[in-house]
Amino acid sequence: MTAAFDIILCLLILGTAGIALFVRDALAAIAFFIAFGNLLGLAWLGLDAVNVALAEIALGAGVTGVLLILARARLLALGDDATCADTSAWLRAGALAACAGFVLLLAAAVLSIPAESGLDRAVAPLMPGLGIENRVTGVLLAFRAYDTLLESFVLLGALVAVWSLAPAGVWPGRPADLGMADGPMRRVAGSFGRFLLPVALVMATYLVWAGSDVPGGAFQAGTVLAGGLMVSAIGGAIGLPRSDLPGLRVALVLGPLVFLLIGLAGTGFGGFLVYPQGLAKAAILAIEYSLALSIGATLALLVAGPNVIGPAGPAGGAGRNSGC
Structure with a gap:
């Protein structure tokens, strides 16, 4: 894959993840979550991790996507409108800080692995x-x-x-x-x-x-x-x-x-x-x-x-x- 394609793919992954997290409509969130899983599968293919890509597309996007659709359907049947309530800015900022800290910790752990290590x-x-x-x-x-x-x-x-x-x-x-x-x-x-x-x-x-x-x-x-x-x-x-x-x-x-x-x-x-x-x-x-x-x-x-x-x-x- 070219560097341009990799950059576009990373931006699409981040974009679909962000929309899935913050969109209010549950059906739209599910649709973007499924798209996010398929894009992740494409990224794993780019890393030559074909087994992981197959599992991500089939389970992460496919089976989990169907599960979320059915969960929304049952919420609607119970009278829930399946929309997100308003959250405070402090709560969103805290969640963003926690996620950013986890990403940095994970990146540091991955980058510390020597290239010649492995089984x-x-x-x-x-x-x-x-x-x-x-x-x-x-x-x-x-x-x-x-x-x-x-x-x-x-x-x-x-x-x-x-x-x-x-x-x-x-x-x-x-x-x-x-x-x-x-x-x-x-x-x-x-x-x-x-x-x-x-x-x-x-x-x-x-x-x-x-x-x-x-x-x-x-x-x-x-x-x-x-x-x-x-x-x-x-x-x-x-x-x-x-x-x-x-x-x-x-x-x-x-x-x-x-x-x-x-x-x-x-x-x-x-x-x-x-x-x-x-x-x-x-x-x-x-x-x-x-x-x-x-x-x-x-x-x-x-x-x-x-x-x-x-x-x-x-x-x-x-x-x-x-x-x-």
Whole structure:
């Protein structure tokens, strides 16, 4: 990238961030937040951090953007006008000073890192034994696999915590209907969702397969899959399933369970999460594909929130979100 492009990109990032923070209308703030996330993804691409760029665009802008849109819709349904109240100049000045101090502290920490530091020289010689070339995948699934395994269980635990917020009388049931109440908008979103979901499935499959050797992997694939599911649900192309559906529960626990079982099997080859010689790539791909499915289903249900329709409840509108 040229210096001029980098400067323009930085100004756009700062500008969209500022508008998202200070604009009064919630929908405008959400729109600029999504634009901010996409611009950040472009910046990460410019730094050759493709894995981070994929995660930022899919999760930071895509999934989080949908979550904010749904949150605004529910506020409107509750009678909140979803506009920002006036804040004092002192409060704004204090927030600006705190943010500026954090930026300076972060910049000082980054600039103090020696250019020759890092784990690349330690990781590179170990990669041939895994049969893959993507060092990010190697670190996440082999050299710090304990962390990744625990993170998969933390994500599942977060969904259980959200489900626990549902009143006892509506369990088990479905999450709130995410479909738009506006007829024409719902039809447009539904048509787009029916097109997007198969594309998301194919893209997620490719991201896992390619993630062994080039940027990609389970987390990026899972967020793409979650985005396709949520857009389809917003348009009414699909309905979110009941929480007691056996297939859903299998999808949710499949990733962590396969990861744990392969890790336990490694004890026969030298230790927990040690992959057998010649089978490391196959084991990593099995973990990645199962994790992608679990991450996609979990993220979509986290955005949908706790259940609102009990077993004896109506089949439709009790949980409709009428604010979209």
